[in-house]
Amino acid sequence: MTQEPESESQSTGPRKALVVVNTGNGKGKTTAALGVLFRAWGRGLNVCMLQFIKSTTSNYGENRAAKKIGMEIVALGGGFTWLSKDIEKDKALAHDLWEQCKQRIASGDYDVVALDEFTYPLAYGWLPTSEVIDFLKTRPPRTHVIITGRDAPQELIDYADLVTEMREVKHPFQQGLKAQPGIEF
Amino acid sequence: MTQEPESESQSTGPRKALVVVNTGNGKGKTTAALGVLFRAWGRGLNVCMLQFIKSTTSNYGENRAAKKIGMEIVALGGGFTWLSKDIEKDKALAHDLWEQCKQRIASGDYDVVALDEFTYPLAYGWLPTSEVIDFLKTRPPRTHVIITGRDAPQELIDYADLVTEMREVKHPFQQGLKAQPGIEF
Numbered sequence: 121m122t123q124e125p126e127s128e129s130q131s132t133g134p135r136k137a138l139v140v141v142n143t144g145n146g147k148g149k150t151t152a153a154l155g156v157l158f159r160a161w162g163r164g165l166n167v168c169m170l171q172f173i174k175s176t177t178s179n180y181g182e183n184r185a186a187k188k189i190g191m192e193i194v195a196l197g198g199g200f201t202w203l204s205k206d207i208e209k210d211k212a213l214a215h216d217l218w219e220q221c222k223q224r225i226a227s228g229d230y231d232v233v234a235l236d237e238f239t240y241p242l243a244y245g246w247l248p249t250s251e252v253i254d255f256l257k258t259r260p261p262r263t264h265v266i267i268t269g270r271d272a273p274q275e276l277i278d279y280a281d282l283v284t285e286m287r288e289v290k291h292p293f294q295q296g297l298k299a300q301p302g303i304e305f
Numbered sequence: 306m307t308q309e310p311e312s313e314s315q316s317t318g319p320r321k322a323l324v325v326v327n328t329g330n331g332k333g334k335t336t337a338a339l340g341v342l343f344r345a346w347g348r349g350l351n352v353c354m355l356q357f358i359k360s361t362t363s364n365y366g367e368n369r370a371a372k373k374i375g376m377e378i379v380a381l382g383g384g385f386t387w388l389s390k391d392i393e394k395d396k397a398l399a400h401d402l403w404e405q406c407k408q409r410i411a412s413g414d415y416d417v418v419a420l421d422e423f424t425y426p427l428a429y430g431w432l433p434t435s436e437v438i439d440f441l442k443t444r445p446p447r448t449h450v451i452i453t454g455r456d457a458p459q460e461l462i463d464y465a466d467l468v469t470e471m472r473e474v475k476h477p478f479q480q481g482l483k484a485q486p487g488i489e490f
Binding site: 136137138140141142143144146147148150151152153154155156158159160161162163180181182183184185186187188189232264266277280281282283284285286287288289290291292295300 | 321322323326327328329331332333335336337338339340341343344345346347348365366367368369370371372373374449462465466467468469470471472473474475476477480485488
C-alpha cells in the first residue's frame with residue numbers, strides 16, 4: 121500500500137531543526153501547525169504559537185485548549201487587523217511584531233515556534249523576506265519554526281525545509297453552510 | 306488583505322455536522338485532524354481518533370499528548386500493517402474495523418470522530434465507498450467525521466462537505482534529512 125513519508129523515519133541522515141511552511145488557499149494551515157504543537161507538547165517539548173492576525177471567534181477553540189494545557193498562544197497584534205491604509209504604519213507594526221518573534225526564537229527556550237499567518241506581512245512587502253531568512257539562519261539549532269498563511273513568498277519556499285500547500289478542493293461555504301464551532305474554529 | 310474563510314464565520318446559514326476529508330500526498334493530513342480534535346477538545350466537545358494503520362514511532366507524539374489530556378486515540382488494527390497478500394482477508398479485516406467505527410459514530414456520544422488513514426481501505430477496494438457514504442448519511446446529526454489519507458475516492462470527495470488536498474511542495478527527505486521527532490511525528 122501507499123507508504124506515508126512517516127514510515128521513512130528510520131532512514132539515516134543528519135538531524136536539524138526545520139523551517140516548515142504551510143501555505144495555500146485551503147483549510148488546515150493553522151490547524152496542522154496546532155497539531156504539530158500538540159504532538160510536540162506530548163513529547164514534553166517547549167512550544168508556542170505567535171499569531172500575526174487579530175484573534176477572532178475562530179480562535180476560541182485552540183485558545184481554550186491551549187489554556188487548559190498551559191500551551192502558549194500569543195496574539196501579537198493585540199487586536200490589530202491590518203486594515204490600515206498607511207503603508208508606513210503597517211511596516212512599522214510588522215517590524216515591531218517581528219522583533220517580538222525574534223526575541224522568542226533567539227532565546228533558545230523553544231523547541232517549536234509557530235508564526236501563525238506570518239506570510240501576510242511578507243507577501244504585502246511590509247517585512248523583507250530576505251531579512252527574515254537571514255535571521256532564521258542564525259537561530260538556535262534546537263528551534264523548529266513553522267510559518268503559516270496564504271501566498272508564501274517564493275524566496276521563503278526556496279529556503280524552507282518542508283513546504284505543504286493546503287489546496288481547497290471543496291468548502292462548505294459553497295453550500296451556504298456557516299462555519300461549525302469545534303470543527304472549523 | 307486576503308481574507309481567511311474563518312472570518313466568514315458570522316455568515317448566516319444552517320448548521321450541520323460536516324464530513325471533512327484531508328487528502329493529497331503532502332504532510333498535514335493527520336496533523337490537521339489532530340489540530341481539529343485539540344481545538345474541539347478545548348471547547349469541551351467529545352472527540353476521538355480511530356487509526357486504520359498500525360501505530361509506528363510516528364505516532365508517539367500524538368499518543369503521548371492525547372494520553373496526557375484524556376483524548377481517545379485508538380489504533381483499530383492493533384498492529385496490522387495491511388501487508389497481507391490475501392485480498393479476502395484484507396476485506397474481512399477492513400469490514401471488521403469499519404464496524405468498530407460505525408458503532409462509535411452511531412453511539413451519538415461523539416462530536417468529532419476522526420478516521421485516520423481511512424482512505425486506504427476505500428482506495429484499495431476492500432470496503433465499498435458507497436456503503437460508507439450510506440452509513441454516514443444516517444449518522445447522528447451532532448457527529449462531525451474527519452477522514453484522512455491519500456487517494457480519497459472521488460465518490461467520497463463528491464459526498465464530503467469540506468475537502469482539502471495537502472500537496473507536497475518540498476520535503477526534507479529530498480535533502481537526506483531524517484524525520485525530526487516532535488515536529489514530524
